[in-house]
Amino acid sequence: MLDTKDAISSPQGQAARATPLLMASGVSKSFGKTQALRDASLILRPGEVVGLLGANGAGKSTLSRIVSGHIQPSGGEIAFDGEALRLASTRDALGRGIALVAQETSLAPDLSVLENIFLPSLATPGRLSYSAMRARAGEILAGLGHEHILPLHKEVRTLSAAQRQLVEIAKALSLDARLIIFDEPTASLSATEVDRLFDVMARLRDGGRALAFVSHRLEEVFAITDRVTIIREGVSVAEDVATSSLTQGDIIEHMVGRDIGAIYSARRPREAGETVLEVRSLRALPHVRDVSFSVRRGEILGLGGLVGAGRSEAVEAIWGLRPRQAGEILVRGKPAKLRKPVDAVRAGMGFVAEDRRAQNIVPDLSVRENMLIALMGQHRGFWRGYNRRADRMAALIADLGLPADRLDTSLLNYSGGMQQKIIIARWLLTEPDILILDEPTKGVDIGTRSSIYRLLQDAADAGLAVIVISSDFEELLGLAERVVVVSDGLTIADLPASRLTEEKLTLLAAPRTSTARNQALLQDLVQRHGGTAFWTLIDGEELICLATAGGRPGTELAPGEAARADETLIPAALAVRAETFTPEADGARQTLLTQMTDRRGHDLGWIGLTLPGDVDPPPVADVAARVHSLTRPEETE
């Protein structure tokens, strides 16, 4: 995703920048005693995407909500289109052409796509012409890119997160918004969906609208923004700086206010112990079809994949939160009957679920009780069993830096990062052998993130088997020693992290539905020409095979496995990588390799066809043409 910048970044560069559409300076906002914003500034120009960055709690959402009329500022000046801007409500803002596309959308789930797009107009008196609305909606959606034809009659509740966002954008456009703020729009999108969203944003920018992009994913900031404004503790610390003049390190330093160094602490060499958890062919429909993996003591295993690929559902099924139809779970080598969460807890497992507020925090219990609740779940007995591990409890509290006199307050008073650490401590207190964490750093700022990583490294050092689920591939590769990739409910790869990069992981994690076409192509090649067809990623000497078809002659490539070129039976062809049939030294095999790229020039890997050395190869151009015509999944979808 990193290199999308070249493809879609603004063409105008530094020359002739438009006059600002929005100029905010010295904006402050306090909620009671809490000063959310002190001195924030923001400049947005037509035809530009400005990244609004900051750690959690820095005030970036507050600023977006002020600009979009959700809340009123306590002080400061905001000028829109040359005039002072005073907004009484979001409706007011929409009327002026300012819209906010938030992470949690403000759509009415029971209404249709069409009604949602024109929701603001539904509130105005007069009769509505559905046919005129339909025509206008078609126009708007077409303007966002032809691949995004949304069924207008569909109820919004049935749409995916990405589609809802599109409706939200269309809604803003139905009011002819000139300024659109995207508040963490990518949080629940897959990599492909993020790419599409960036396409839409690029179109909107090129159409002369002013866009703000609120995020803390730095790669995305580099991919889509022209300039950035960074807020720290309610103050703008970098204003309207060209993105290209900054490095990731610069941005992090501005956001955190200090050089936090490597946020992934150096991996300490650990001796992986015996396998403590093994999952075989787990099936929990509709999301989990066939998931297998195992994890050893002292190991951090990453469970990678896109949102909705079935990773969370798989661990929830292991935890007894979802019904399983098939599969075996072995804990410390013995089959375990995990029917309810309590079975897993007593089998020595811990589970930090994905949604902190909905699945982990018990808001009416104190911080202390929130820490003790899993220990109580594990405890067999009539009483609470709170004092069973008093020493460990005290040590954990000291580790987390929790003031002992604040243990009886509500957990909701703490920042997201501290809440997460307390939830992790809840499970460490049960002294588990296996700790499963689903998106442990979601909504956690960079500073706290590294302390969570350290916590997990320490746990692995102490001999725990740690399983981390994350959509953030950088995090996954930085933290885990081994990564199991899940896609469309199937485990499709189990690779050491050292052999992976974010790009490879992205390709491995791509939905199987979009790779089905490639699979079909491989089958087709084998049917026409015989031999073995394969689809592989090549990085120097390293290969990761994604799919194969046929079987003779063998190549030693297996789907989901990594190999070095010299470990295969076709090293010569892999070294040459030419679009001709390259014979191997022993003459037993000849191989054609054709590279696939998408329309932005991303490497989608190579399609290979290996035939026995003694047959007449088919015309190369025919094979290559078939590959090229069929393998542009992004275009043909």
Next chain:
Amino acid sequence: MSDAAAPAQDDAPRPPRRLTAILGSLEIRMLGLALLLAVVLSLSSPFFLTERNIFNILDQSVVIGIVAVGMTFVILTGGIDLSVGAVFGLTGILLALMLQSLPIPVAIPLTVLAGAAIGLFSGVLVAVFGLAPFVVTLGVMAIGRSLSFIFSGQRSISGLPPDLDAIVYSSFLGIPANVLFLVALYILAWAYLTYTKGGRTIYAIGSNFEAARAAGLSTMFYSIMPYVVAGALSAVAVTFSLAQVMSADPMAGNGLELDAIAAVVIGGASLYGGRGSLIGTLLGVLIMVMIRNGLNLMGVSPFWQGTAIGSIIIIALLAERLINWRSTRA
């Protein structure tokens, strides 16, 4: 969490606001309200603060107090039980009928068991089948009231064994048995809710069911159990009532569910579950009974009692909301 609510560097919770600090916890505020009410009533009527009247108030608190314990359990899980009044009426009829042929030590446990069984029925429908507690217990309430008329033949049943009144009119250290029972029940139930796994699970279920389940707590069992407790305690309450009145009326306990809910809510429990305490509930019961008693002593028409109690509920809730607003908005 929004940016505004949690500045990143501020991991320590804010100190409590001074107003809240002075007023202390909810129970302290409720105790204050109860004492204020007692002072006002004793100034308005010379009979209010007499020993006889104080025992009167305690005596009148027994039935509603017992039922309110069960209601607290149910409300803490985020449920509601509208059937307690009807179960009170029905089990009263059942007890009276059983006492025609069975000895007291057999009839009373069977009655309590019958109440528990009705609660089990509601609890299973709510927890296993996921039906809305309001609707389930509304149905059980209709069935219960209808059955009490059918079983009683639409009239009061009297002619109960005279020994029955021993459970009310015996006393220990000058305190009547029913009041002692009430006190013991509150202490036991409070200890259960505070110190046992089951009690904490009930709070956790009402506060966040999913989190309680994922942490390995028995959410199914403890979602059903409060309804069983509520049903059983309705039967216990009617036993004390029968011992005093010496007759069972099919209409007995009409509106009792509303009194019990009111007591729990005045006591500061949240109808969404997870928040509330038995101390609060007990104070809620006393406040309600004192208002009734005081208005009676002052000779106010009983028809005004609803207005007074309704106003207290609304004012108490409103005050609580205003205090919470101030502390959460800060």
